[in-house]
Amino acid sequence: MKRRLFAPALLFLAACTSAAQAATYEMFRDPNCGCCGLWADHVRTENEVPVEVTVTQDMTRVKQQHGVPQDLWSCHTMIVDGYVIEGHVPAEQIERLLKEKPRGVVGLAVPGMPIGSPGMEMGNRKQPYQVIAFREDGSRFVFASYS
Template identity: 40%
Template sequence: MKMSRLFASALLVVSAFSHAEEVAPIKGTNYQSPYCGCCKEWVKHMEDNGFKLDMVYEEDLTPIKIKLGLRPEYASCHTAQIEGYTFEGHIPAAEIKRFLAKKPERMIGLAVGGMPMGSPGMEYSDQKDAYEVLAFDKNGRTMVWSRHNQ
């Protein structure tokens, strides 16, 4: 009997420690059209990778994109704000995590212009386009953050 109580106590301690090590989600806000299916798939990709995004549905995202310093040449179908940075389009969650960890000076966000096939949320059959993730600053200057040569 004493052994089973000891075992039960040990399980409680182990359970408490394992829950304490759970990582809190990275929180942010995603702006998107209420009608876009690929945006919903990208949000699912983000949630599967440790993000928790509040959703804001807008018919016209242009004013939001302009306010956040996005140039038309790298616009896409949705825009997220996470930890004060802007993330435009179908960016892989791993790239956003790397950006947030490094917090590069002068850069205010990342963008994947358009909607390249094979990027998160744009998976379709075996179609995969090569694409670049761009880092951008408040003046619209960009640098290649990463290349995805599917």
Template identity: 45%
Template sequence: MKRNVTRRGLLRVGGTTVALGVAGCLGSPSEDQWAIEGMLSVTNAQQFSSPGCSCCGQYASYLREYLDTTLQETEAEDVTTLKQQHNIPTELQSCHTLVLDEYVVEGHVPAEVIATLLDEEPAIDGIALPGMPAGSPGMGGSKSDSFIVYALGDGKTDEVYAEI
């Protein structure tokens, strides 16, 4: 059976896709489930956000509650080059990149995992929660599966740092 593709049909599909994408970022906040005791002790905190991404700002607001320093935010003109400079493999990328002192934190990583990273000081470049999973800090929706946070370093893409 052959289907005729019309401009109206394409617009409807495109509009639905955009609406669902925006709803994921604007849905009900889930930060309460990611609350931690204490503060994240770092000297420098810089978040590089994708242009026009609202969940990057929501993640920055969430993170500010736990940092004992000022979080600097920059909307990156070229996020691809920035992620390459920080050696973040394509399959582990998300919408924003956070640099905390010597560590890179890619994506919507909960503060509890960042706290563990800073406490343990492992010999890795950083950690990544790929994509934009529903229910993670800064994202709307509900968490439906475990989040797998990967270790960054040596070009590896499969070393699990934490599962929460």
């Protein structure tokens, strides 16, 4: 009887793993930005996922189309599993978002380009920054802080 229960459990686990890996990571970036590629490499490496890159001159349209509040804008925008990831959000926070799926959250943002954030590494220099979760209604909260 234990064998019969074990096989369905393995199938369920495999289905869950495949579903989690099936998320598409699509990053939009300006052709003149170098840090965007470094950040995409960070996400690829840390989350072990493929990242599709779309180069566009019209990042304003991308951000507006996906509802990124203007004061949270950064240099690149990623869409993953229906969420918007704006700027240099650490890969671990993307995984946390996909796992927790907080109610009403549209996406995460790291406004600007803080030194020391993924893709913006400059030796030992680091600026403190926050990962902001934002909702469609305009409300937001601090999802994570880095010092």
